[in-house]
Amino acid sequence: MSQDVKEKIIEIIAEQAVLDPADVSLDQSLEDLGIDSLGLVESIFAIEETFDISVPFNANEPEQSDFDISSVAAIVSAVEALIADQKA
Protein backbone atom coordinates (compact mmCIF):
# COMPACT_ATOMS: atom_id res chain seq x y z
CA MET A 1 0.00 0.00 0.00
CA SER A 2 1.56 3.26 -1.08
CA GLN A 3 1.93 5.64 1.84
CA ASP A 4 1.19 8.63 -0.33
CA VAL A 5 -2.10 7.27 -1.77
CA LYS A 6 -3.20 6.09 1.65
CA GLU A 7 -2.54 9.45 3.30
CA LYS A 8 -4.31 11.42 0.61
CA ILE A 9 -7.39 9.18 0.71
CA ILE A 10 -7.55 9.38 4.48
CA GLU A 11 -7.36 13.15 4.18
CA ILE A 12 -10.26 13.20 1.71
CA ILE A 13 -12.38 10.90 3.83
CA ALA A 14 -11.54 12.72 7.05
CA GLU A 15 -12.63 15.99 5.48
CA GLN A 16 -15.99 14.49 4.49
CA ALA A 17 -16.45 12.95 7.92
CA VAL A 18 -15.35 16.18 9.65
CA LEU A 19 -12.71 14.24 11.58
CA ASP A 20 -9.01 14.59 12.17
CA PRO A 21 -7.11 12.27 9.73
CA ALA A 22 -5.57 10.62 12.81
CA ASP A 23 -9.06 9.44 13.81
CA VAL A 24 -9.69 7.58 10.55
CA SER A 25 -8.50 3.98 10.52
CA LEU A 26 -8.16 1.61 7.59
CA ASP A 27 -10.67 -0.95 8.82
CA GLN A 28 -13.52 1.53 9.17
CA SER A 29 -16.38 1.65 6.67
CA LEU A 30 -17.82 4.91 5.35
CA GLU A 31 -20.93 4.17 7.33
CA ASP A 32 -18.85 3.88 10.52
CA LEU A 33 -17.48 7.30 9.70
CA GLY A 34 -20.95 8.77 9.20
CA ILE A 35 -20.51 9.43 5.46
CA ASP A 36 -23.84 9.30 3.58
CA SER A 37 -24.53 8.81 -0.13
CA LEU A 38 -23.88 12.46 -0.98
CA GLY A 39 -20.64 12.38 1.03
CA LEU A 40 -19.60 9.27 -0.87
CA VAL A 41 -20.22 10.87 -4.26
CA GLU A 42 -18.23 13.93 -3.14
CA SER A 43 -15.39 11.74 -1.87
CA ILE A 44 -15.20 9.93 -5.21
CA PHE A 45 -15.11 13.26 -7.01
CA ALA A 46 -12.24 14.38 -4.76
CA ILE A 47 -10.39 11.11 -5.40
CA GLU A 48 -10.77 11.54 -9.17
CA GLU A 49 -9.49 15.10 -9.01
CA THR A 50 -6.58 14.31 -6.65
CA PHE A 51 -5.23 11.32 -8.59
CA ASP A 52 -6.43 12.34 -12.05
CA ILE A 53 -8.23 9.04 -12.54
CA SER A 54 -11.75 8.02 -13.46
CA VAL A 55 -13.61 5.96 -10.85
CA PRO A 56 -16.34 3.64 -12.16
CA PHE A 57 -19.17 4.15 -9.70
CA ASN A 58 -22.96 4.33 -10.11
CA ALA A 59 -24.87 5.31 -6.97
CA ASN A 60 -27.77 3.11 -8.08
CA GLU A 61 -25.78 -0.10 -7.86
CA PRO A 62 -22.82 0.49 -5.52
CA GLU A 63 -22.53 -3.23 -4.79
CA GLN A 64 -22.14 -4.02 -8.49
CA SER A 65 -19.41 -1.51 -9.03
CA ASP A 66 -15.85 -2.74 -9.52
CA PHE A 67 -14.89 -0.02 -7.10
CA ASP A 68 -14.88 -1.57 -3.63
CA ILE A 69 -15.98 0.90 -0.97
CA SER A 70 -16.52 -1.54 1.90
CA SER A 71 -13.74 -0.01 4.02
CA VAL A 72 -11.08 2.71 3.89
CA ALA A 73 -8.46 0.02 3.14
CA ALA A 74 -10.60 -1.32 0.27
CA ILE A 75 -10.86 2.16 -1.21
CA VAL A 76 -7.09 2.63 -0.99
CA SER A 77 -6.41 -0.66 -2.82
CA ALA A 78 -9.08 0.11 -5.42
CA VAL A 79 -7.57 3.52 -6.08
CA GLU A 80 -4.09 2.02 -6.35
CA ALA A 81 -5.38 -0.48 -8.90
CA LEU A 82 -7.04 2.31 -10.89
CA ILE A 83 -3.87 4.40 -10.83
CA ALA A 84 -1.86 1.40 -12.05
CA ASP A 85 -4.41 0.74 -14.82
CA GLN A 86 -5.02 4.25 -15.96
CA LYS A 87 -1.52 5.66 -15.62
CA ALA A 88 0.22 2.68 -17.18
Added chain:
Amino acid sequence: MKRVVITGAGTVNSLGLDVPSTLKAMAEGKNGISELQFRDVDRLAIRIGGQIHDWDAEGRFNRQQMALYDRFTQFTLVAAQQAIGRSGLEFVGDLALRSGVVLGTSGGGLTTQDDNYRMVYEEGKNRVHPFVVPKLMNNAATSHVSMEYNLKGPCFTVATACASSNHAMGQAFNMVRHGVATAMVTGGSESMLCFGGVKAWEGLRVMSKDACRPFSLTRNGMVQGEGAAVFVFEEYEHAKKRGAEILAEVIGFAMTSDASDIVMPSKQGAARAISGAIQDARINASEIGYINAHGTGTAANDKTECAAVADALGAHADNIMISSTKSMHGHLIGGTGAVELLACIMALRDGIIAPTINYEEPDPECALDVVPNEARDAQVDVVLSNAFAFGGLNAVLALRKAP
Protein backbone atom coordinates in the same frame (compact mmCIF):
# COMPACT_ATOMS: atom_id res chain seq x y z
CA MET B 1 -65.85 25.73 -6.32
CA LYS B 2 -65.86 25.30 -10.07
CA ARG B 3 -65.09 22.13 -11.98
CA VAL B 4 -61.98 22.12 -14.18
CA VAL B 5 -61.64 20.24 -17.45
CA ILE B 6 -58.89 19.78 -20.02
CA THR B 7 -59.95 20.99 -23.45
CA GLY B 8 -56.64 21.04 -25.27
CA ALA B 9 -53.34 19.15 -25.31
CA GLY B 10 -50.12 19.45 -27.27
CA THR B 11 -46.64 17.97 -27.04
CA VAL B 12 -43.24 17.51 -28.58
CA ASN B 13 -40.95 14.86 -27.13
CA SER B 14 -38.71 12.06 -28.29
CA LEU B 15 -41.70 9.75 -28.88
CA GLY B 16 -43.54 12.13 -31.18
CA LEU B 17 -44.03 15.71 -32.26
CA ASP B 18 -47.75 15.81 -31.43
CA VAL B 19 -50.26 14.13 -29.13
CA PRO B 20 -51.52 11.37 -31.47
CA SER B 21 -48.02 10.14 -32.36
CA THR B 22 -46.92 10.30 -28.72
CA LEU B 23 -49.92 8.31 -27.49
CA LYS B 24 -49.46 5.77 -30.27
CA ALA B 25 -45.81 5.34 -29.28
CA MET B 26 -46.75 4.97 -25.60
CA ALA B 27 -49.40 2.38 -26.48
CA GLU B 28 -46.83 0.48 -28.54
CA GLY B 29 -44.22 0.65 -25.79
CA LYS B 30 -41.81 2.39 -28.13
CA ASN B 31 -38.35 3.33 -26.91
CA GLY B 32 -37.58 7.02 -27.48
CA ILE B 33 -34.08 6.83 -25.99
CA SER B 34 -31.16 7.06 -28.40
CA GLU B 35 -27.54 8.18 -28.75
CA LEU B 36 -27.20 11.85 -27.85
CA GLN B 37 -26.07 14.15 -30.62
CA PHE B 38 -24.60 17.54 -29.75
CA ARG B 39 -21.26 19.30 -29.51
CA ASP B 40 -18.66 17.71 -27.19
CA VAL B 41 -20.81 14.65 -26.50
CA ASP B 42 -17.59 12.60 -26.79
CA ARG B 43 -16.43 14.19 -23.52
CA LEU B 44 -19.41 12.74 -21.63
CA ALA B 45 -19.63 9.40 -19.83
CA ILE B 46 -23.44 9.39 -20.30
CA ARG B 47 -24.32 9.44 -24.00
CA ILE B 48 -27.97 8.44 -24.21
CA GLY B 49 -31.16 10.41 -23.80
CA GLY B 50 -34.68 11.03 -25.03
CA GLN B 51 -33.46 13.61 -27.52
CA ILE B 52 -35.63 15.08 -30.26
CA HIS B 53 -33.47 14.52 -33.33
CA ASP B 54 -35.79 15.73 -36.08
CA TRP B 55 -36.44 19.18 -34.65
CA ASP B 56 -36.28 21.62 -37.54
CA ALA B 57 -36.05 24.89 -35.58
CA GLU B 58 -35.11 27.02 -38.60
CA GLY B 59 -38.06 25.62 -40.55
CA ARG B 60 -40.45 26.45 -37.71
CA PHE B 61 -39.29 29.90 -36.63
CA ASN B 62 -37.99 32.98 -38.44
CA ARG B 63 -34.65 34.67 -37.77
CA GLN B 64 -36.07 37.21 -35.29
CA GLN B 65 -37.84 34.46 -33.37
CA MET B 66 -34.74 32.25 -33.33
CA ALA B 67 -32.80 35.10 -31.71
CA LEU B 68 -35.28 35.08 -28.81
CA TYR B 69 -36.40 31.45 -28.50
CA ASP B 70 -34.22 29.00 -26.60
CA ARG B 71 -34.95 25.37 -27.42
CA PHE B 72 -37.20 25.05 -24.32
CA THR B 73 -39.26 28.01 -25.55
CA GLN B 74 -39.46 26.53 -29.06
CA PHE B 75 -40.80 23.26 -27.63
CA THR B 76 -43.32 25.16 -25.52
CA LEU B 77 -44.62 27.29 -28.37
CA VAL B 78 -45.20 24.32 -30.67
CA ALA B 79 -46.95 22.35 -27.90
CA ALA B 80 -49.03 25.42 -26.97
CA GLN B 81 -50.08 25.94 -30.57
CA GLN B 82 -51.38 22.37 -30.71
CA ALA B 83 -53.15 22.64 -27.34
CA ILE B 84 -54.81 25.99 -27.92
CA GLY B 85 -55.72 24.99 -31.49
CA ARG B 86 -57.31 21.82 -30.19
CA SER B 87 -59.28 23.70 -27.51
CA GLY B 88 -60.78 26.04 -30.11
CA LEU B 89 -60.45 28.96 -27.68
CA GLU B 90 -59.68 32.44 -28.95
CA PHE B 91 -58.43 34.76 -26.26
CA VAL B 92 -60.15 38.09 -26.86
CA GLY B 93 -62.03 40.54 -24.65
CA ASP B 94 -62.87 39.38 -21.14
CA LEU B 95 -61.65 35.85 -21.77
CA ALA B 96 -58.17 37.19 -22.56
CA LEU B 97 -58.16 39.20 -19.32
CA ARG B 98 -59.32 36.18 -17.31
CA SER B 99 -56.94 33.61 -18.77
CA GLY B 100 -53.24 33.03 -18.14
CA VAL B 101 -50.22 30.77 -18.41
CA VAL B 102 -48.42 28.76 -15.74
CA LEU B 103 -45.60 26.56 -16.97
CA GLY B 104 -42.93 24.45 -15.30
CA THR B 105 -39.27 24.27 -16.19
CA SER B 106 -36.15 23.51 -14.22
CA GLY B 107 -33.27 24.51 -16.47
CA GLY B 108 -35.04 27.16 -18.55
CA GLY B 109 -32.70 28.38 -21.28
CA LEU B 110 -29.85 26.12 -20.24
CA THR B 111 -28.71 25.54 -23.83
CA THR B 112 -28.43 29.29 -24.30
CA GLN B 113 -26.34 29.58 -21.14
CA ASP B 114 -24.15 26.67 -22.19
CA ASP B 115 -23.53 28.08 -25.68
CA ASN B 116 -22.73 31.56 -24.41
CA TYR B 117 -20.52 30.51 -21.51
CA ARG B 118 -18.59 28.40 -24.00
CA MET B 119 -18.18 31.42 -26.25
CA VAL B 120 -16.81 33.72 -23.56
CA TYR B 121 -14.82 31.22 -21.49
CA GLU B 122 -13.60 28.62 -23.98
CA GLU B 123 -13.49 30.63 -27.17
CA GLY B 124 -12.38 33.83 -25.45
CA LYS B 125 -14.97 36.05 -27.12
CA ASN B 126 -15.73 39.29 -25.34
CA ARG B 127 -19.20 39.89 -26.69
CA VAL B 128 -22.45 37.90 -26.58
CA HIS B 129 -25.71 38.35 -28.44
CA PRO B 130 -27.82 41.17 -26.93
CA PHE B 131 -30.79 38.85 -26.28
CA VAL B 132 -29.01 36.25 -24.15
CA VAL B 133 -30.87 37.30 -20.99
CA PRO B 134 -34.43 37.36 -22.39
CA LYS B 135 -33.64 34.09 -24.17
CA LEU B 136 -32.36 32.16 -21.15
CA MET B 137 -34.75 33.39 -18.46
CA ASN B 138 -37.00 30.70 -16.99
CA ASN B 139 -40.16 32.69 -17.67
CA ALA B 140 -39.34 33.24 -21.37
CA ALA B 141 -41.57 30.39 -22.54
CA THR B 142 -44.50 31.54 -20.38
CA SER B 143 -44.15 35.11 -21.63
CA HIS B 144 -43.95 34.12 -25.30
CA VAL B 145 -47.11 31.98 -24.97
CA SER B 146 -48.83 34.91 -23.26
CA MET B 147 -47.74 37.29 -26.04
CA GLU B 148 -48.54 34.92 -28.90
CA TYR B 149 -52.08 34.12 -27.69
CA ASN B 150 -53.04 37.36 -25.93
CA LEU B 151 -53.29 35.77 -22.49
CA LYS B 152 -53.43 38.70 -20.08
CA GLY B 153 -54.31 37.16 -16.72
CA PRO B 154 -52.06 35.36 -14.22
CA CYS B 155 -48.81 34.28 -15.89
CA PHE B 156 -45.73 32.84 -14.21
CA THR B 157 -43.19 30.03 -14.27
CA VAL B 158 -42.70 27.39 -11.61
CA ALA B 159 -39.32 25.78 -10.92
CA THR B 160 -39.34 22.83 -8.55
CA ALA B 161 -36.92 20.53 -10.39
CA CYS B 162 -38.63 17.27 -11.38
CA ALA B 163 -42.01 18.38 -10.00
CA SER B 164 -42.13 21.74 -11.83
CA SER B 165 -44.87 20.75 -14.30
CA ASN B 166 -47.09 19.15 -11.68
CA HIS B 167 -46.73 22.17 -9.43
CA ALA B 168 -47.52 24.42 -12.41
CA MET B 169 -50.60 22.42 -13.40
CA GLY B 170 -51.70 22.36 -9.77
CA GLN B 171 -51.62 26.17 -9.68
CA ALA B 172 -53.52 26.39 -12.97
CA PHE B 173 -56.11 23.93 -11.67
CA ASN B 174 -56.69 25.88 -8.46
CA MET B 175 -56.93 29.20 -10.28
CA VAL B 176 -59.72 27.92 -12.50
CA ARG B 177 -61.33 26.01 -9.65
CA HIS B 178 -61.51 29.10 -7.44
CA GLY B 179 -62.71 31.43 -10.17
CA VAL B 180 -59.48 33.42 -10.50
CA ALA B 181 -59.26 32.47 -14.18
CA THR B 182 -61.60 31.05 -16.82
CA ALA B 183 -58.90 29.19 -18.70
CA MET B 184 -55.22 28.50 -18.04
CA VAL B 185 -52.57 27.33 -20.45
CA THR B 186 -50.33 25.03 -18.40
CA GLY B 187 -47.78 22.23 -18.49
CA GLY B 188 -44.02 22.42 -18.83
CA SER B 189 -40.93 22.22 -20.95
CA GLU B 190 -37.28 21.20 -20.61
CA SER B 191 -34.19 21.18 -22.75
CA MET B 192 -31.17 20.12 -20.71
CA LEU B 193 -29.63 17.88 -23.32
CA CYS B 194 -26.52 19.90 -23.98
CA PHE B 195 -22.92 19.33 -22.87
CA GLY B 196 -23.09 21.33 -19.64
CA GLY B 197 -26.55 20.03 -18.78
CA VAL B 198 -25.63 16.36 -19.00
CA LYS B 199 -22.16 16.93 -17.50
CA ALA B 200 -23.75 18.34 -14.35
CA TRP B 201 -26.06 15.32 -14.01
CA GLU B 202 -23.16 12.93 -14.59
CA GLY B 203 -21.57 14.28 -11.42
CA LEU B 204 -24.36 12.92 -9.25
CA ARG B 205 -23.68 9.40 -10.54
CA VAL B 206 -27.34 8.52 -10.78
CA MET B 207 -27.55 8.28 -14.57
CA SER B 208 -27.77 5.05 -16.52
CA LYS B 209 -25.41 4.47 -19.43
CA ASP B 210 -27.71 2.03 -21.22
CA ALA B 211 -31.46 2.28 -20.45
CA CYS B 212 -34.14 3.53 -18.07
CA ARG B 213 -35.65 0.48 -16.34
CA PRO B 214 -38.08 1.71 -13.70
CA PHE B 215 -39.10 -0.78 -11.00
CA SER B 216 -36.96 -3.54 -12.52
CA LEU B 217 -34.45 -5.13 -10.14
CA THR B 218 -31.85 -4.50 -12.86
CA ARG B 219 -32.43 -0.73 -12.97
CA ASN B 220 -29.28 1.35 -12.84
CA GLY B 221 -30.36 4.95 -13.02
CA MET B 222 -32.24 7.63 -14.83
CA VAL B 223 -32.07 8.75 -18.44
CA GLN B 224 -32.84 12.32 -19.39
CA GLY B 225 -35.33 13.43 -22.00
CA GLU B 226 -36.40 16.73 -23.51
CA GLY B 227 -39.54 18.31 -24.88
CA ALA B 228 -42.75 19.89 -23.68
CA ALA B 229 -46.42 19.25 -23.10
CA VAL B 230 -49.00 22.00 -22.79
CA PHE B 231 -52.68 21.79 -21.85
CA VAL B 232 -55.70 24.06 -21.71
CA PHE B 233 -57.44 23.85 -18.33
CA GLU B 234 -60.91 25.40 -18.61
CA GLU B 235 -63.84 26.02 -16.32
CA TYR B 236 -66.33 23.21 -16.98
CA GLU B 237 -69.49 25.30 -17.56
CA HIS B 238 -67.58 27.55 -19.94
CA ALA B 239 -66.36 24.53 -21.91
CA LYS B 240 -69.81 22.89 -21.89
CA LYS B 241 -71.57 26.04 -23.07
CA ARG B 242 -69.37 26.30 -26.15
CA GLY B 243 -69.58 22.57 -26.85
CA ALA B 244 -65.86 21.97 -26.43
CA GLU B 245 -64.50 18.45 -26.54
CA ILE B 246 -63.34 17.50 -23.06
CA LEU B 247 -60.29 15.26 -22.72
CA ALA B 248 -60.49 14.68 -18.95
CA GLU B 249 -61.45 16.41 -15.71
CA VAL B 250 -58.87 17.57 -13.17
CA ILE B 251 -60.31 16.81 -9.73
CA GLY B 252 -57.56 17.16 -7.16
CA PHE B 253 -54.07 18.33 -6.37
CA ALA B 254 -51.77 18.24 -3.38
CA MET B 255 -48.22 19.24 -2.65
CA THR B 256 -45.94 18.49 0.28
CA SER B 257 -42.33 18.90 1.29
CA ASP B 258 -40.18 16.16 2.83
CA ALA B 259 -38.19 18.76 4.76
CA SER B 260 -35.44 16.17 5.15
CA ASP B 261 -32.82 15.69 2.42
CA ILE B 262 -31.78 17.58 -0.72
CA VAL B 263 -31.67 14.45 -2.90
CA MET B 264 -32.92 11.37 -1.04
CA PRO B 265 -36.71 10.97 -1.30
CA SER B 266 -38.92 10.31 1.71
CA LYS B 267 -41.76 7.82 1.79
CA GLN B 268 -43.76 9.96 4.21
CA GLY B 269 -43.55 13.10 2.07
CA ALA B 270 -44.63 11.25 -1.06
CA ALA B 271 -47.42 9.38 0.72
CA ARG B 272 -48.77 12.61 2.19
CA ALA B 273 -48.93 14.14 -1.30
CA ILE B 274 -50.79 11.10 -2.68
CA SER B 275 -53.25 11.06 0.23
CA GLY B 276 -53.62 14.81 -0.05
CA ALA B 277 -54.60 14.61 -3.72
CA ILE B 278 -57.16 11.90 -2.91
CA GLN B 279 -58.67 14.06 -0.15
CA ASP B 280 -58.62 17.18 -2.29
CA ALA B 281 -60.47 15.29 -5.05
CA ARG B 282 -63.01 14.06 -2.47
CA ILE B 283 -62.72 10.50 -3.68
CA ASN B 284 -62.04 7.17 -2.07
CA ALA B 285 -58.66 5.60 -2.71
CA SER B 286 -60.55 2.57 -4.03
CA GLU B 287 -61.74 4.57 -7.06
CA ILE B 288 -58.18 4.91 -8.38
CA GLY B 289 -57.39 2.59 -11.27
CA TYR B 290 -54.05 3.84 -12.52
CA ILE B 291 -51.11 5.88 -11.27
CA ASN B 292 -48.59 7.44 -13.59
CA ALA B 293 -45.49 6.98 -11.44
CA HIS B 294 -42.62 9.34 -10.98
CA GLY B 295 -40.64 6.12 -11.66
CA THR B 296 -37.20 7.54 -12.47
CA GLY B 297 -35.40 4.20 -12.58
CA THR B 298 -33.06 5.10 -9.73
CA ALA B 299 -32.60 2.73 -6.82
CA ALA B 300 -33.82 5.34 -4.36
CA ASN B 301 -36.93 6.70 -6.09
CA ASP B 302 -38.62 3.52 -7.22
CA LYS B 303 -38.63 1.65 -3.93
CA THR B 304 -39.61 4.77 -1.97
CA GLU B 305 -42.41 5.53 -4.42
CA CYS B 306 -43.82 1.98 -4.23
CA ALA B 307 -43.74 2.10 -0.44
CA ALA B 308 -45.47 5.49 -0.48
CA VAL B 309 -48.22 4.22 -2.80
CA ALA B 310 -48.72 1.19 -0.57
CA ASP B 311 -48.93 3.46 2.48
CA ALA B 312 -51.38 5.90 0.93
CA LEU B 313 -53.64 3.35 -0.79
CA GLY B 314 -53.46 0.53 1.74
CA ALA B 315 -54.67 -2.84 0.42
CA HIS B 316 -56.00 -1.17 -2.75
CA ALA B 317 -52.37 -0.65 -3.88
CA ASP B 318 -52.44 -4.28 -5.04
CA ASN B 319 -55.40 -3.61 -7.35
CA ILE B 320 -54.10 -0.60 -9.22
CA MET B 321 -51.78 -0.35 -12.21
CA ILE B 322 -48.75 1.93 -11.91
CA SER B 323 -46.38 2.58 -14.79
CA SER B 324 -43.48 4.86 -15.60
CA THR B 325 -43.46 6.24 -19.13
CA LYS B 326 -40.01 7.71 -18.40
CA SER B 327 -38.80 4.31 -19.59
CA MET B 328 -39.84 5.48 -23.08
CA HIS B 329 -39.37 9.27 -23.25
CA GLY B 330 -36.78 9.72 -20.51
CA HIS B 331 -36.97 12.13 -17.60
CA LEU B 332 -37.93 15.57 -18.86
CA ILE B 333 -37.14 17.08 -15.42
CA GLY B 334 -39.24 20.26 -15.27
CA GLY B 335 -41.39 19.14 -18.21
CA THR B 336 -41.86 15.56 -17.18
CA GLY B 337 -45.20 15.72 -15.34
CA ALA B 338 -46.74 17.43 -18.35
CA VAL B 339 -45.72 14.74 -20.85
CA GLU B 340 -46.76 12.09 -18.35
CA LEU B 341 -50.23 13.65 -18.00
CA LEU B 342 -50.77 12.49 -21.59
CA ALA B 343 -50.53 8.89 -20.40
CA CYS B 344 -53.19 9.69 -17.79
CA ILE B 345 -55.47 11.14 -20.46
CA MET B 346 -54.91 8.06 -22.64
CA ALA B 347 -55.84 5.80 -19.73
CA LEU B 348 -59.09 7.70 -19.04
CA ARG B 349 -60.11 8.42 -22.62
CA ASP B 350 -58.90 5.45 -24.61
CA GLY B 351 -58.75 2.79 -21.92
CA ILE B 352 -55.09 2.11 -22.71
CA ILE B 353 -52.56 1.91 -19.89
CA ALA B 354 -49.06 2.86 -21.05
CA PRO B 355 -46.44 0.27 -20.05
CA THR B 356 -43.17 0.45 -18.15
CA ILE B 357 -40.77 -0.75 -20.83
CA ASN B 358 -37.28 -2.27 -20.33
CA TYR B 359 -38.68 -4.26 -17.41
CA GLU B 360 -36.47 -7.30 -16.86
CA GLU B 361 -36.76 -8.67 -13.36
CA PRO B 362 -39.16 -8.13 -10.45
CA ASP B 363 -37.87 -6.20 -7.45
CA PRO B 364 -39.44 -7.35 -4.17
CA GLU B 365 -39.25 -3.73 -3.02
CA CYS B 366 -41.38 -2.64 -6.01
CA ALA B 367 -44.04 -5.34 -5.79
CA LEU B 368 -46.87 -3.50 -7.54
CA ASP B 369 -48.47 -4.07 -10.96
CA VAL B 370 -46.09 -1.92 -13.00
CA VAL B 371 -47.64 -2.88 -16.38
CA PRO B 372 -44.37 -4.41 -17.59
CA ASN B 373 -43.33 -3.96 -21.21
CA GLU B 374 -46.74 -4.09 -22.89
CA ALA B 375 -49.65 -1.67 -22.77
CA ARG B 376 -52.88 -2.97 -21.34
CA ASP B 377 -56.54 -2.35 -22.14
CA ALA B 378 -58.41 -1.37 -19.00
CA GLN B 379 -61.29 0.87 -18.08
CA VAL B 380 -60.28 3.31 -15.36
CA ASP B 381 -62.28 6.22 -14.01
CA VAL B 382 -59.79 7.97 -11.76
CA VAL B 383 -56.01 8.28 -12.13
CA LEU B 384 -53.15 9.99 -10.30
CA SER B 385 -49.93 11.50 -11.61
CA ASN B 386 -46.96 11.55 -9.22
CA ALA B 387 -43.99 13.89 -9.23
CA PHE B 388 -41.33 13.87 -6.51
CA ALA B 389 -38.51 16.36 -6.94
CA PHE B 390 -34.97 16.77 -5.72
CA GLY B 391 -35.23 19.04 -2.74
CA GLY B 392 -38.03 16.86 -1.37
CA LEU B 393 -40.86 18.70 -3.12
CA ASN B 394 -43.82 16.50 -4.04
CA ALA B 395 -46.82 17.25 -6.26
CA VAL B 396 -49.64 14.86 -7.16
CA LEU B 397 -52.59 15.48 -9.50
CA ALA B 398 -55.87 13.54 -9.65
CA LEU B 399 -57.90 13.24 -12.85
CA ARG B 400 -61.26 11.75 -13.74
CA LYS B 401 -62.82 10.64 -17.00
CA ALA B 402 -64.47 13.48 -18.92
CA PRO B 403 -67.97 14.25 -17.60
